[in-house]
């Protein structure tokens with residue numbers, strides 16, 4: 001095997017898809033004509049409806065980003081108990097949303113297969129102070145929502161899912177099962193996601209009461225010009241962002257198809273390499289393409305592979321590493337200490353570039369770099 005040539009320009013782990021500019025400009029012209037820029041205008045209402053239809057369950061509210069939405073979701077629960085169980089294997093936003101509200105995150109280890117919160121470990125950490133569970137649907141793979149629901153009912157706990165990664169699926173995104181949403185599920189429409197509105201997010205809930213509460217929080221708690229009720233923030237998505245979301249929705253299925261093609265090229269080469277486990281990318285879930293590297297079997301560490309890829313201009317990501325439980329201020333918590341499954345996963349995961357515009361030849365080149373690295377760079 002020849003020494004691979006470096007890519008001329010950096011190939012990042014994701015690159016936002018963009019609609020044809022004429023399509024977006026057409027929507028902007030409508031905004032210019034109506035002069036409505038925000039405060040739940042027509043673009044917002046149309047996107048909210050379309051996202052809800054694609055999700056397939058519950059009531060959908062749009063937000064200006066996923067993190068604000070998550071803070072609002074935790075706040076809407078009006079928890080009386082001050083501890084919240086959370087996965088350490090997630091993006092910092094998940095844990096910040098708890099801590100910013102003055103609540104204490106309690107880390108629970110993850111399942112080695114799904115990399116999501118391990119339901120069998122939850123009851124070990126329960127005490128009368130725990131009021132809720134926040135799980136993350138990692139790389140678009142769902143938590144064990146059924147098992148979590150059983151525990152939540154038994155101990156009267158609320159449940160929130162960080163579903164930042166799940167809106168990259170074909171419709172319907174979620175099965176109609178009573179436990180699938182928890183109390184509230186968040187989606188992120190950040191530019192790094194398969195579907196995006198540049199910045200944006202959504203909250204889904206089956207509860208009419210929670211939906212109503214969330215909509216109040218989204219707009220400063222304002223009921224009408226005479227009445228403000230409870231705490232609120234500004235979580236509104238602007239018309240300009242909603243217009244981008246509407247344009248992107250039209251492209252979504254094509255983007256999924258392109259990514260599936262790229263993922264299957266990766267799988268062809270990588271699945272037979274010793275020490276590699278493909279943990280995301282394929283079977284209709286193409287938000288990310290993620291490998292786990294078993295250093296002993298693979299013959300080198302994930303960090304070595306990451307370095308080789310970088311040296312050839314492939315900017316892979318160690319996603320999620322570091323663990324949230326290993327960074328300040330969370331590393332001082334007692335629950336941050338004993339998380340062996342999450343810690344091992346964080347040292348083994350590596351996300352390879354996956355986006356519609358990548359091109360099959362580039363995917364082949366990247367897969368070949370991984371193979372060449374594993375063969376000791378000398379075949």
Ligand SMILES: Cc1ncc(COP(=O)(O)O)c(C=O)c1O
Nearest residue numbers: 065066067091093164188189190
């Ligand atoms: C798991 C997870 N949660 C939360 C977020 C935050 O979402 P946003 O960027 O829309 O605020 C992200 C990343 O964007 C994420 O990957």
